[in-house]
Amino acid sequence: MENNNSYETGAEVMDQLFSKETQNYMQHIKEISPDFWDMIVSFGFGDLYGRTALTLVQREYITLTSLITQGAFDQLRVHFHASLKIGMSQQEIIEIIIQCAGYVGFPKAVHAMGIARDVFKSYEAV
Amino acid sequence: MENNNSYETGAEVMDQLFSKETQNYMQHIKEISPDFWDMIVSFGFGDLYGRTALTLVQREYITLTSLITQGAFDQLRVHFHASLKIGMSQQEIIEIIIQCAGYVGFPKAVHAMGIARDVFKSYEAV
Amino acid sequence: MENNNSYETGAEVMDQLFSKETQNYMQHIKEISPDFWDMIVSFGFGDLYGRTALTLVQREYITLTSLITQGAFDQLRVHFHASLKIGMSQQEIIEIIIQCAGYVGFPKAVHAMGIARDVFKSYEAV
Amino acid sequence: MENNNSYETGAEVMDQLFSKETQNYMQHIKEISPDFWDMIVSFGFGDLYGRTALTLVQREYITLTSLITQGAFDQLRVHFHASLKIGMSQQEIIEIIIQCAGYVGFPKAVHAMGIARDVFKSYEAV
Amino acid sequence: MENNNSYETGAEVMDQLFSKETQNYMQHIKEISPDFWDMIVSFGFGDLYGRTALTLVQREYITLTSLITQGAFDQLRVHFHASLKIGMSQQEIIEIIIQCAGYVGFPKAVHAMGIARDVFKSYEAV
Amino acid sequence: MENNNSYETGAEVMDQLFSKETQNYMQHIKEISPDFWDMIVSFGFGDLYGRTALTLVQREYITLTSLITQGAFDQLRVHFHASLKIGMSQQEIIEIIIQCAGYVGFPKAVHAMGIARDVFKSYEAV
Numbered sequence: 150m151e152n153n154n155s156y157e158t159g160a161e162v163m164d165q166l167f168s169k170e171t172q173n174y175m176q177h178i179k180e181i182s183p184d185f186w187d188m189i190v191s192f193g194f195g196d197l198y199g200r201t202a203l204t205l206v207q208r209e210y211i212t213l214t215s216l217i218t219q220g221a222f223d224q225l226r227v228h229f230h231a232s233l234k235i236g237m238s239q240q241e242i243i244e245i246i247i248q249c250a251g252y253v254g255f256p257k258a259v260h261a262m263g264i265a266r267d268v269f270k271s272y273e274a275v
Numbered sequence: 276m277e278n279n280n281s282y283e284t285g286a287e288v289m290d291q292l293f294s295k296e297t298q299n300y301m302q303h304i305k306e307i308s309p310d311f312w313d314m315i316v317s318f319g320f321g322d323l324y325g326r327t328a329l330t331l332v333q334r335e336y337i338t339l340t341s342l343i344t345q346g347a348f349d350q351l352r353v354h355f356h357a358s359l360k361i362g363m364s365q366q367e368i369i370e371i372i373i374q375c376a377g378y379v380g381f382p383k384a385v386h387a388m389g390i391a392r393d394v395f396k397s398y399e400a401v
Numbered sequence: 402m403e404n405n406n407s408y409e410t411g412a413e414v415m416d417q418l419f420s421k422e423t424q425n426y427m428q429h430i431k432e433i434s435p436d437f438w439d440m441i442v443s444f445g446f447g448d449l450y451g452r453t454a455l456t457l458v459q460r461e462y463i464t465l466t467s468l469i470t471q472g473a474f475d476q477l478r479v480h481f482h483a484s485l486k487i488g489m490s491q492q493e494i495i496e497i498i499i500q501c502a503g504y505v506g507f508p509k510a511v512h513a514m515g516i517a518r519d520v521f522k523s524y525e526a527v
Numbered sequence: 528m529e530n531n532n533s534y535e536t537g538a539e540v541m542d543q544l545f546s547k548e549t550q551n552y553m554q555h556i557k558e559i560s561p562d563f564w565d566m567i568v569s570f571g572f573g574d575l576y577g578r579t580a581l582t583l584v585q586r587e588y589i590t591l592t593s594l595i596t597q598g599a600f601d602q603l604r605v606h607f608h609a610s611l612k613i614g615m616s617q618q619e620i621i622e623i624i625i626q627c628a629g630y631v632g633f634p635k636a637v638h639a640m641g642i643a644r645d646v647f648k649s650y651e652a653v
Numbered sequence: 654m655e656n657n658n659s660y661e662t663g664a665e666v667m668d669q670l671f672s673k674e675t676q677n678y679m680q681h682i683k684e685i686s687p688d689f690w691d692m693i694v695s696f697g698f699g700d701l702y703g704r705t706a707l708t709l710v711q712r713e714y715i716t717l718t719s720l721i722t723q724g725a726f727d728q729l730r731v732h733f734h735a736s737l738k739i740g741m742s743q744q745e746i747i748e749i750i751i752q753c754a755g756y757v758g759f760p761k762a763v764h765a766m767g768i769a770r771d772v773f774k775s776y777e778a779v
Numbered sequence: 780m781e782n783n784n785s786y787e788t789g790a791e792v793m794d795q796l797f798s799k800e801t802q803n804y805m806q807h808i809k810e811i812s813p814d815f816w817d818m819i820v821s822f823g824f825g826d827l828y829g830r831t832a833l834t835l836v837q838r839e840y841i842t843l844t845s846l847i848t849q850g851a852f853d854q855l856r857v858h859f860h861a862s863l864k865i866g867m868s869q870q871e872i873i874e875i876i877i878q879c880a881g882y883v884g885f886p887k888a889v890h891a892m893g894i895a896r897d898v899f900k901s902y903e904a905v
Contacts, residue, residue, distance in 0.1 A: 178637060181644040182621050184704075185628070185636075192696050193633050197377045200688075202370045210336045211371055215378040218344035220598060220850060221634040243812050244328045245337055250815070251323045252341040254504045255823050256851040258815075259808060266811040304511060307518040308495050310830075311502070311510075318822050319507050326814075346472060346724060347508040369686050376689070380630045381697050382725040384689075385682060392685040430763060433770040434747050436578075437754070437762075444570050445759050449881045452562075454874045462840045463875055467882040470848035472724060473760040496832045497841055503827045504845040556889060559896040560873050563880070563888075571885050575755045580748045588714045589749055593756040596722035598850060599886040622706045623715055629701045630719040756884045 159195030166231040217249045217261045229268040285321030292357040331361050343375045343387045355394040411447030418483040457487050469501045469513045481520040537573030544609040595627045595639045607646040663699030670735040709739050721753045721765045733772040789825030796861040835865050847879045847891045859898040
C-alpha cells in the first residue's frame with residue numbers, strides 16, 4: 150500500500166526512537182495484522198515523523214502531550230523512553246507534565262508523573 | 276513556589292502571548308469571578324508558563340497539542356494567534372496539526388486545520 | 402425497576418428542572434424519535450434523577466461536573482439554568498467550575514465560566 | 528417503552544453475547560448495587576440491544592467503536608469475546624480497529640489491537 | 654508521498670460519500686496544506702476506507718459512532734449526509750445514536766440527535 | 780490569592796482526606812518533582828479544596844464525577860477512600876456512579892462500580 154520509501158523512512162525513525170527490545174515487542178502487532186503494522190511504520194513513523202520540518206524532539210513534545218491529554222499511559226511509557234533516547238532530559242519531561250497539569254488537570258498529570266518516575270528509576274537500576 | 280510575584284509574572288507572560296484586544300476580552304472572566312481570574316493569571320500564566328525551564332515557544336507546542344487533543348477549539352483559536360505573536364511560523368503550526376492527526380485522528384486535526392486557516396487569513400486581510 | 406410510573410416521575414422531575422420554553426424546545430427530539438424521547442424522560446429523568454437517595458441539587462453537582470469534564474457545553478447551558486431554577490446560587494455554580502479547573506484543566510473551566518456569565522447576565526437583562 | 532419484559536429481553540440478549548463465566552463475573556455488580564444491575568440488564572441490554580431495528584452484529588460494530596474511541600479497554604476485551612460469540616470473524620474485528628486508527632489516532636488503535644491479539648490467542652490455546 | 658493508487662482510490666471513495674458541494678468545501682484544507690490534503694485522500698479515504706473487507710455502510714457505522722463518542726459534531730453532520738448518500742436509512746442513523754446513548758451517555762446522544770434532525774429536515778426542504 | 784498559607788491549608792485538607800499510608804505513597808511525586816508536589820499541595824488542595832464556599836463532601840461529589848467522566852480510575856480509587864473518610868456513605872457513592880451512567884455511559888460507570896466494590900470490601904476485610 151505505502152510506497153517503498155515511506156516504509157524505509159519509518160523504519161529508520163523507529164530505530165532512532167526505540168530500543169531493539171521495544172521494537173521486538175511491537176512485532177506482536179505485525180503478527181496479528183501485517184497491514185496495520187505497515188500503516189504504523191509507513192504512515193505513522195514514515196509520513197508523519199519522517200517530515201523534516203520539525204525535529205524528532207519537537208515531535209516528541211507533541212506526542213507526549215497528546216498521550217497525557219488522552220490518558221494513553223501505556224504508550225506514554227514507551228515514548229518517555231523514546232524521548233530520553235533522542236536526548237531529551239528528565240527535567241524537560243517533567244516540565245511537559247507540569248505544563249499539562251494546567252491544561253488537562255492534575256489527575257492525568259499525576260498519573261504521568263508516576264510513570265515518568267518509574268521510567269527514570271529503570272535507568273538508575275541498570 | 277507561589278509568591279507575591281506570581282501575578283506579576285503571569286501578567287508579563289500574558290502581555291507576550293496576547294494582544295490588547297484579547298486581553299480585554301478575557302476580562303469577562305474577571306468580571307464574573309475575580310478569584311478565578313487570579314488563578315488563571317497567577318497559577319496558569321505565572322507559576323506554569325513563567326517557569327524558565329522551557330521557552331514560550333516550547334510551551335505553545337504543548338498547549339496547542341493539548342487543545343487539539345481535547346477538542347477545545349475556542350481556546351485553540353486564541354493560542355494560534357499567541358503562537359504567531361511569539362514568533363512561530365504558519366508552517367510550524369501546520370506541522371503540529373499534521374503530527375496530531377496520527378495521535379488523535381483526522382476529525383480533530385481537520386477541525387484544527389480549518390481554524391488555522393481562518394486565523395492565517397485574518398492576518399492577510401489586515 | 403422500570404415501571405409505568407417512570408415516565409410520570411421523569412415528567413415531574415423535568416418540570417422542576419426546566420422552564421416551559423426549554424421543555425418546548427426539547428420536543429424536537431420527540432419529533433425525530435419518540436422512542437429516544439421516551440428513554441430520556443423515563444430512564445434519564447425518571448429512573449435516574451427520580452431516585453430519592455440524592456436531592457436534585459446534589460444531582461446537579463454531578464451533572465454540571467460531568468458536562469464540564471466532557472466538554473458538553475450546549476447541555477451545560479441548559480443545566481446552569483436548571484441549577485438556578487432549583488435554588489442553587491450563582492456562587493455555588495462558580496465554585497463548581499473553579500474546583501473543575503484542577504480536575505479537567507483551565508480550557509474547559511474557562512469555557513464553562515464564559516457560559517455561566519452569559520446565563521447569569523440573561524437574568525439581569527429580564 | 529419500558530415494561531415488564533425489559534429485564535427478560537435483556538437477560539436473553541446477554542445469553543447470546545456472553546459466556547456463563549462472563550455472566551458470573553458480572554454478578555459482582557449485582558452484589559454491590561442490585562438497582563444498577565437491573566438498569567444494565569433492563570435498560571442496557573433490554574431496551575437498547577433488544578431493539579430489533581439493528582442486528583446484534585451491527586450493534587457490536589457500534590459498541591466496539593465506542594469503547595475504542597473512549598479508551599474503555601476492559602470492556603473492550605469482554606466485547607471482543609462477545610463479537611466472536613455472535614459470529615463476527617477475527618478479520619472483521621481487525622478491520623474495525625484499523626478504521627478506528629484514522630478516527631481516534633494510533634495509540635488507542637494499537638492498544639485495541641494488542642487486546643484483540645490476546646483474545647484471539649486465548650481461543651487457540653483451548 | 655502516497656503512491657498513485659492510494660490517491661485515486663481515495664478520490665473514488667470520496668465521490669461515493671460526498672456531494673460536489675461538500676468536496677468543494679473541503680478544498681480549504683488543500684489550500685492551507687496540500688500535504689495534509691494528500692494524507693486525508695490517500696491514507697484516510699484510500700488506504701482506510703478503500704479496504705474491501707468492509708462495505709462503506711459498515712465503515713460509516715464505525716465513523717458515526719466514533720464521531721459521536723468523541724463529540725466531533727461538525728464532522729458528524731458531514732457523515733450523516735454521507736451515510737444517507739450511500740443508502741443508509743434515517744431509521745438506521747437514529748438507531749446508531751440510540752445505541753450510543755448507553756455507551757457515551759445522553760448529552761452527546763442528544764446533541765447528535767439534534768444534528769440528525771437538522772440534516773433530515775434539509776432534505777425535506779428541497 | 781496565593782499566599783504563604785496555601786501550603787499549610789493544603790496540608791491540612793490532605794490530612795482530612797487521606798490516610799497516612801496514602802500520604803506516604805504520594806511522596807513519590809515529591810521525590811521526582813518537588814515543584815509539582817508544591818503545586819498539588821498549595822494550589823490543588825490549598826487554593827481549590829481550601830475554599831470555604833463548598834464543604835469537602837460537596838467537593839468530593841465534583842471530584843468523583845470528574846474522575847469517572849474522564850476515566851481516571853487510579854485516582855478514583857484514592858478518592859473513594861477519601862469520600863468515606865470524610866463521612867460519605869457507601870450508598871452515596873453508589874448513587875453518584877448511577878447518576879454518572881446516564882451522563883458518561885455504562886462502560887465507565889461499570890468500571891467505577893467495580894472499583895467501589897473493591898474499596899468497600901477492603902474495609903470489611905479489616
